[in-house]
Amino acid sequence: MLSRRVPHAPAPNAWARLLDQRRHAGASLIDLTESNPTRVGLSGAGGAELAALADPRGARYEPDPRGSRAAREAVAALYAERGIEVTPDRVVLVASTSEAYAHLFRLLADPGEEVLAPRPSYPLFEPLAAAEGVEVRPYRLAHDGRWHLDAHGLERAFGPRTRAAIVVQPNHPTGSCLDPAEVALLESLCERHAAGLISDEVFGDHAWPAAGGVVPEPRALPSLIGPRRVPTFALGGLSKTCGMPQLKLGWIVLAGPREACEHALAGLEWIADLFLSVSTPVELALPRLLAARHGFQARVRERLRANLAALDDCARRRPELSRLHAVGGWSATLRLPARRDEEEWALELLRRDVIVHPGHFYDFESGPHLVLSLIVEPEVFARGLERLEALL
Ligand SMILES: Cc1ncc(COP(=O)(O)O)c(C=O)c1O
Structure with missing residues (x-):
């Protein structure tokens, strides 16, 4: 059945x-x-954050499939603080990063097509893709004292059915980031194969202290948001940025060539409109929630x-x-x-x-x-x- x-x-x-x-x-x-x-x-959610969810404007329902403008501006401001320019028009809100993956698989791949994902990595990629009829093909991270991309393995992983490649920065659970040359290789392969790039940056705020160090200063890990040659979808969310997984809010930030991004945004808007899964009280509270990070x-x-x-x-x-x-x-x-x-x-x-x-x-x-x-x-x-x- x-x-x-x-x-x-x-x-x-x-x-x-x-x-x-x-x-x-x-x-x-x-x-x-x-x-x-x-x-x-x-x-991450204390009394003040929970109280912000009771904003009386939450009694009205005026959904925007991409998420309310004010909430998308709050996400853009978060990146501005890290020196990363994001316009609210390139932000789409979702109920979690897992939902972001589901939307992106639906957006980029037909059933039977493939997305590439690092190995070792987060075990949810397979079932999330399977639920959309999409296959995951692994590309290898190799360890020789440090984690590296297996460049030949990556080239071999790309094929005629590849629609996107996932990179996790820092990767879960290896805690490693691709270096700029590795990102450039991944991007050029995506370009050659007309594939999108999905950059999971949920742990991007959580750099480790230097060995033996005192409590370190805040330091952000590298993001793929910036001038890119292929449509790039960077993921983040309240779960890891603010310690609020129960509030169910994540985001997708688009980067890359203008025309391709606009096309992708229209598709994402269509998909998000089917579900309208982000709740109004969370959108209204978002600036207060993000301030607690x-x-x-x-x-x-x-x-x-x-x-x-x-x-x-x-x-x-x-x-x-x-x-x-x-x-x-x-x-x-x-x-x-x-x-x-x-x-x-x-x-x-x-x-x-x-x-x-x-x-x-x-x-x-x-x-x-x-x-x-x-x-x-x-x-x-x-x-x-x-x-x-x-x-x-
Ligand atoms: C790499 C990675 N991406 C995404 C998620 C899921 O985050 P969310 O709670 O926003 O769905 C996790 C959860 O641990 C994760 O490790």
């Missing part, structure tokens, strides 16, 4: 079964995968600093454990000794009531890797590390 886009539930693996058992047994679990800011004491981002920086310092102390005591180099984002990738495979490491930790993600969750290609969330409360993070250290 159901379409083939909806997956048939796969049998849970040993790790998922054990997690279920531990939860049912009421175990007190140390969850080092928690990346929801509202569950780790980092909610500075406090939220400062608290995240302090958390990243504390948890990275704990991780590095642990790696100093246990040199068989290493943390892969990264520049930003909310996750750290650990490389563990090869005496167990990563599934076994994750299982052993779960037997000690510690939840971590094995690398294959994000399609790491080799070696035992574990991925930890860096926004977990520092006491919880330290307890989890103690158990990892004891296991090592």
Whole structure:
């Protein structure tokens, strides 16, 4: 009865079964995968932000498929503060970045066509594309002390059915950014294949402190918004910029050749008009919500600093454990000794009531890797590390 886009539930693996058992047994679990800011004491929305949602103008419904002009101006002002020029006419509001992906897949690809996505990366690309009948073709990021684009792999990934390439800056969970030469290569391949460029910049406000550094100054990571040769769609949202995933607001900023952008905007407007998914109270509150980002981002920086310092102390005591180099984002990738495979490491930790993600969750290609969330409360993070250290 159901379409083939909806997956048939796969049998849970040993790790998922054990997690279920531990939860049912009421175990007190140390969850080092928690990346929801509202569950780790980092909610960005306080009383003033929630009160802004009660603006009496919210009683009227006058939807604009691209999002209200005032809300789009607030998004443009956010970029202006980072020295990036954005006009409100090139902004489209959506209910989340996930919805932005769905809209862009519908805009750019017909069923059976392809989008390219980095590997390892965010595991939601596949199901989001599958739900639109679109296929994801991976292009490889390779690690040799730093993450790099596998240039030949990228060239081979492009084909006659490629309609867009996704880049995640910084990538989740590797925390790496493409350098300018890598971006130039990606852009020229997109141009040659008449493909769009989707730049997921949701973690762009969350640069890591320099090693051993004090709480760093705010520093933004590179954005692809600017003069571009191909239609480029940069994604951001309240989830990561303000710590407000529950308020359901994201945005797409268009860059690139004028005519192609106008064409794309008209298509996006048509798609967005089918759903009108952004709520009026959130649009009205947006300037107030965005103003709260500075406090939220400062608290995240302090958390990243504390948890990275704990991780590095642990790696100093246990040199068989290493943390892969990264520049930003909310996750750290650990490389563990090869005496167990990563599934076994994750299982052993779960037997000690510690939840971590094995690398294959994000399609790491080799070696035992574990991925930890860096926004977990520092006491919880330290307890989890103690158990990892004891296991090592
Ligand atoms: C790379 C990346 N993009 C997008 C999202 C989804 O963000 P949103 O809450 O705006 O849908 C996430 C969530 O973790 C993510 O890691």
